[in-house]
Amino acid sequence: MAIKAADALSSAKAQANPYKAEGQWTIVFRRFRKHRLAMISSFLIVFFLLMALMVPLIAPFERDAINADMRYSPLMTPDTVDGRIHILGTDHLGRDFFTRLLYGARVSLTIALLVSSGSALIGMTIGSVAGFYRGIVDTILMRVLEFMATVPDFPILLVLAAVLNSDPKLLPIPPFVASLVSNLMLINSKEARSVIVVVFVLTLFGWTGMARLMRGMVLSIREQDFISAVRSLGANDLRLILRHVIPNSLPPIIVAFTLSLAGALVSETALSFLGLGVTDPTPTWGNMLDFTARNILVAPWATLIPGIPVVLCSLAFNFIGDGLRDALDPRLKK
Amino acid sequence: MAAFLARRIIQMAFVALLVAFATFFLLYLAPGGPIQQLKAEQNTTRRLNTDAVQLVMKRYDLDIDILPRFTRWLIGQPRGPLTIGGQEYFGATKIGCLEEGQVEMQYPDGHVELSNCKTPVYLNDLKGRAASNGILALDFGLSQQILRDRPVSDLISSRIGNTLLLMGISTFLAIFIGVPIGILSAVKQYSRFDYFMTTLSFFTSGMPTLFLGLMGVIFFSLTLQNAGLPYLPPNQAEAARDTVVPLFGNIVAGSLGDRIWHLVMPVTVLTLVNLAGWSRFVRSSMLEVLRQDYVRTARSKGLNERMVILKHALRNSLIPFVTLLANVLPTLFAGAIITETIFSWPGMGKLFIGALQASDYPVAMAFVMISTFLTLIGFLLTDVLYTMVDPRIRLS
Numbered sequence: 001m002a003i004k005a006a007d008a009l010s011s012a013k014a015q016a017n018p019y020k021a022e023g024q025w026t027i028v029f030r031r032f033r034k035h036r037l038a039m040i041s042s043f044l045i046v047f048f049l050l051m052a053l054m055v056p057l058i059a060p061f062e063r064d065a066i067n068a069d070m071r072y073s074p075l076m077t078p079d080t081v082d083g084r085i086h087i088l089g090t091d092h093l094g095r096d097f098f099t100r101l102l103y104g105a106r107v108s109l110t111i112a113l114l115v116s117s118g119s120a121l122i123g124m125t126i127g128s129v130a131g132f133y134r135g136i137v138d139t140i141l142m143r144v145l146e147f148m149a150t151v152p153d154f155p156i157l158l159v160l161a162a163v164l165n166s167d168p169k170l171l172p173i174p175p176f177v178a179s180l181v182s183n184l185m186l187i188n189s190k191e192a193r194s195v196i197v198v199v200f201v202l203t204l205f206g207w208t209g210m211a212r213l214m215r216g217m218v219l220s221i222r223e224q225d226f227i228s229a230v231r232s233l234g235a236n237d238l239r240l241i242l243r244h245v246i247p248n249s250l251p252p253i254i255v256a257f258t259l260s261l262a263g264a265l266v267s268e269t270a271l272s273f274l275g276l277g278v279t280d281p282t283p284t285w286g287n288m289l290d291f292t293a294r295n296i297l298v299a300p301w302a303t304l305i306p307g308i309p310v311v312l313c314s315l316a317f318n319f320i321g322d323g324l325r326d327a328l329d330p331r332l333k334k
Numbered sequence: 335m336a337a338f339l340a341r342r343i344i345q346m347a348f349v350a351l352l353v354a355f356a357t358f359f360l361l362y363l364a365p366g367g368p369i370q371q372l373k374a375e376q377n378t379t380r381r382l383n384t385d386a387v388q389l390v391m392k393r394y395d396l397d398i399d400i401l402p403r404f405t406r407w408l409i410g411q412p413r414g415p416l417t418i419g420g421q422e423y424f425g426a427t428k429i430g431c432l433e434e435g436q437v438e439m440q441y442p443d444g445h446v447e448l449s450n451c452k453t454p455v456y457l458n459d460l461k462g463r464a465a466s467n468g469i470l471a472l473d474f475g476l477s478q479q480i481l482r483d484r485p486v487s488d489l490i491s492s493r494i495g496n497t498l499l500l501m502g503i504s505t506f507l508a509i510f511i512g513v514p515i516g517i518l519s520a521v522k523q524y525s526r527f528d529y530f531m532t533t534l535s536f537f538t539s540g541m542p543t544l545f546l547g548l549m550g551v552i553f554f555s556l557t558l559q560n561a562g563l564p565y566l567p568p569n570q571a572e573a574a575r576d577t578v579v580p581l582f583g584n585i586v587a588g589s590l591g592d593r594i595w596h597l598v599m600p601v602t603v604l605t606l607v608n609l610a611g612w613s614r615f616v617r618s619s620m621l622e623v624l625r626q627d628y629v630r631t632a633r634s635k636g637l638n639e640r641m642v643i644l645k646h647a648l649r650n651s652l653i654p655f656v657t658l659l660a661n662v663l664p665t666l667f668a669g670a671i672i673t674e675t676i677f678s679w680p681g682m683g684k685l686f687i688g689a690l691q692a693s694d695y696p697v698a699m700a701f702v703m704i705s706t707f708l709t710l711i712g713f714l715l716t717d718v719l720y721t722m723v724d725p726r727i728r729l730s
Contacts, residue, residue, distance in 0.1 A: 150346075150713055151353050152664055152705040154671065155686060159357055159698060162690040163364040170363055266542045270672055273544055274687055293548055293676070296568070300556045307545045318540040 031327035038323025041316035048313060052105040055186060059099040060084055064281055067094035072299040088305050091288070092295050097305050104283040104306065107185045108268055109313070111199055111284070115264035118203040120257050123210020128241055128249075130211070131218030141211060148208045157205050161276040164197045171197060191282040198277045202267050206260065213256055217249030251328035255321050262317035269310050285310045335721075342717070346710040353706045354469075354699075355404060361695040362400045368478045369396060370693065388432055392463065394478055397455050398430035407475065407699070410468035414461035422458075430455035469703055479694035480685070486700045489685060496571050497669035497681035503597065504604035505662060512609045516616025517651075520624060521643055532617075535610035547603050547676035554599055566599045569678035600677045604670055615658065620651040656719045660712035668705045 022030075033039055051058065061084065069080045073090045088097035130138040164171045173196055175189075181199075182192040221227065222245065230244055265285075271277030272286025273293070280287055288306035296303055368390050376382040391397045395406060405411055415425035428451075435449035467473035474486035481489055519528040538546075551568045558565035564581040567573065573587040573596070585592050623629065624647055632646045633639075671683035678684065682701065689697035721727050 147349060147352070150349055150710060152668065152702070152709050155668065155702050155705050156353070156357060158671070158687070158690060159360060159702060162698075163360045166693070167363065167365045262540065266544075269542060270544060273672070274675060275691055276687075289544060289548070296548070296551060297556070300552045303548045303552060307548060311541055311545050314542055315537065315540045318536065322536070 028327045032323050035319075035323035035326055037319045041319040041323075044312060044316045045320065048105055048109065048309070051102060052109050055102045055106050059102050060087070061096035061099040063095075063099055063103050063283065065095060070094040072295070072302065089302070091302065092291055092298075097302070100283040100288060101285075101305060101309065103186060104285045104288055105309065107187065107195065107278065107282060108265060108285045108310075110185050111195060111202075111268045111278075112261050112265040114199045115202040115206055115268075116257055116260045118199065119206035119210050119260060119264075120253065122203070122207040123212075124214045124246065124253065126207070127211035127214025128218045128246060131215040132222055132237070132241055132245060138215070141215065145208050145212055148205070153205050157201055158271075158274065158276055160204070161197060161201045161271055164201065165194055165276060165279075168193060171200065187282050191278075194278045195282065198268055198271055202264055202271075206264065209260070210253070210256060213252055214249060217252060218245055221245050221248050254328065255325045258317055258321035258324055262314045262321070265310065265317065266314050339714075339718075342714055346714065350703070350706055350710060354408065354703060357699060357702050358404050358407065359400060361699065362403070364693065364695070368394055368482075371479065384433070391432060394476070395465075397432040398460075402429045406465055406468070407696075408468050409470050410465050410473070412457060412460060413463070413465055415457045425456065425458040427457045428454045429457055429460075469700070474700035474703075475696040477694055477697050479692040480688060480697060486696050489697060490682070490700065490704075493680055493682050493685045494667070496679060497674070497683065498666060500597065500600055500604070500674070500679060500681060501666045501669055504601045504608065505666065507601065507605045508608035508612050511605070512612030513616050515609070516613035517620055517643070517648060519613065519617045520620035520651075523621065531613065535614055538606050539610040539614075541607075543603065543607050543670070543672050544676065546606065547600075547673055550599050550603055551676070567596050568599075571596050571680050600673055600679055603676075604673050607673075612658075615654070616651065619654045620647060623647045623651040626650075653720075653724050656723055657716055659719065660709070660716040663712035663715070664705050664708040667708050668701070 061079075067079060067081065067090065070077065070086070070090045071092055071094045073086060073094075075087065075089050077086050077089060078084065079086060086096050086098065088101065091097055091100065126137070126141055130141040173193060177196065178189045178192045181187075181196055182189040185192070185195060187195065227240065227244060230240060235243075268277060268284065269286035269289060272279075272284050273290045275290065277286055278284045280291070285306040289303065289310070292299070292302040292306060369387060372382055372387065372390060388397075395403050398406070402412060406413075412429075415422040417423075431451035431453070432455050433451070433453040435452050437446055438449045439447035441447075466475040469475075472487070474490070476483050477486050477489055515531055519531050522528055550566075554566040555568035556565075562580055564579050567577075572592050573585065576587050577585050577592075579585055579595075582591075582595070585595055629642060629647055632642045637646075667682060668686070669679075669681045669683035671687060673679070674681045674683035675687055686698060686701040689695070689701065
């Protein structure tokens with residue numbers, strides 16, 4: 001709807017003033033719409049996000065309500081107590097799958113968003129400072145990047161996650177962060193801990209790619225003529241970076257951000273699946289996969305319930321990234 | 335070249351040391367391990383006395399501070415006071431604490447203040463205590479949980495064969511299938527084949543391994559087995575007892591057929607996942623080469639397309655191939671952690687996850703260190719090989 005409205009608006013504008021040039025983002029959006037899979041994926045992601053936002057309104061059951069008489073009941077079974085329908089059946093403890101899937105979407109998607117935005121923010125800041133000023137920051141950044149590139153990051157990430165999860169004293173979490181996260185993800189503040197650990201660990205290993213990309217972009221942009229022009233107009237460094245360097249380096253960053261959403265989602269799933277991520281009463285798609293996979297002999301098809309959303313979202317983020325790449329810079333198209 | 339090598343090796347040693355210390359420090363801070371398990375096991379009939387706890391602590395160096403513990407793990411030192419010419423020095427240096435002091439203050443937030451250490455450990459106490467020779471001498475110490483008191487190297491040697499088998503076959507297949515696909519896609523760019531393969535590789539690379547593996551188990555093991563059709567085993571590397579499979583007949587446990595039967599699914603999943611990467615890599619590198627002037631020269635001098643592709647383009651497009659070596663080497667050892675977990679494949683990745691879950695830190699450390707070492711070697715090899723296959727590049 002919004003798209004059609006925007007489209008109508010832009011075409012109306014074009015008719016009103018045929019000489020007015022199309023805005024940059026209008027062009028990008030026009031190109032993006034041509035990528036059919038990316039458009040479908042965007043709708044899918046918006047759908048998932050809306051579901052995750054409206055969890056308390058949609059969820060038919062209590063998140064952790066256990067019904068011991070109904071373990072692994074099939075799809076669309078009425079509850080034995082009050083006859084409400086378990087749309088997707090129940091899990092190994094008789095908890096409603098549909099409800100947990102919704103709450104899991106809230107947690108998993110928020111984790112992916114937090115990790116990606118955190119990595120992007122840190123990476124962009126460090127990358128642009130390093131690329132713009134060179135000097136000591138750049139040297140240190142390059143050393144860190146080299147170091148991160150030459151160590152096996154997945155095993156070390158797993159060790160870190162395992163250690164931080166095992167002892168609450170190791171990563172003291174300020175209460176306001178815990179309450180923020182628990183409100184964001186509709187979980188209680190005790191459960192927020194393992195979620196924050198996952199976000200922390202994934203961000204810690206995630207920002208380097210962004211920083212490398214940003215640094216490269218800034219290095220090439222700072223040498224261009226318009227930067228000297230703006231500088232000669234008297235712009236200070238902060239204005240230069242924020243108003244000119246960063247906006248001009250955004251296209252590849254946006255693409256990388258979208259792709260990193262898929263990466264973060266899959267990483268969270270993998271961590272929780274390995275038992276080193278978010279732990280049970282808090283539902284995430286990852287630990288739901290873990291439990292359904294453990295009981296795969298009892299109820300094989302239950303694995304699909306958390307599995308399909310993960311695959312759909314991962315593919316969708318990839319397609320959106322692909323579409324954005326084509327739309328933002330046709331020259332990048334391979 | 336020699337100077338480059340020397341500098342790189344020093345850098346590598348530094349990186350390895352940093353990783354070793356960082357990981358060791360993390361695991362030092364972590365709770366769990368043998369003491370926690372002993373405490374968890376005690377009940378009304380099995381009480382745990384202080385002596386037993388202290389015995390275990392001494393056994394695993396848990397009473398020593400991080401720095402001496404780290405050096406003992408790394409190089410097997412110190413093993414007692416420093417002895418120079420029969421004279422012992424620093425024997426009374428305190429290096430740890432066997433028994434914590436009394437609780438002096440307990441704050442409401444759980445923070446506890448202890449008085450000084452009740453039983454300190456001195457350098458002298460290390461005399462005669464068993465110690466590993468240090469991982470630099472390839473002695474990884476003793477396992478604390480998974481196979482208690484057995485050397486970590488036993489565990490590794492019992493698992494590494496499975497991982498090498500799995501990773502070796504799937505890497506070989508991925509290259510063997512992926513490279514021709516990549517070449518064909520590049521030569522026939524924008525053809526139907528190219529679109530099909532690009533889309534397919536997009537799907538398989540966006541698809542989490544986890545899901546692919548679980549789907550495999552559901553379809554090829556459970557569904558087929560329930561339907562009375564020939565099926566594939568969902569887990570393990572070999573069967574515990576002979577199995578009768580429809581059409582295949584009796585499969586003897588531990589036989590070659592049994593092993594192959596168990597390999598099919600994990601190998602297929604891993605190959606599918608890695609295939610996309612290889613074919614995409616070859617495709618883009620081949621496209622790059624096909625644009626070069628010398629390819630046009632080759633065509634213009636009248637060579638047939640087959641010769642141009644196979645002799646001039648292909649050989650040059652495989653140069654960047656060497657860079658992938660840096661990734662292959664460590665994964666051959668470390669295995670695919672997630673794939674091994676899904677299929678309960680008794681390999682290194684599964685061992686590592688098991689070690690982390692059971693807080694068997696010497697095993698986890700050994701895994702991290704060997705992977706780090708192999709990764710570093712992979713990078714060095716890549717650089718050296720690069721100069722060999724591409725003489726334009728000089729190391730300096």
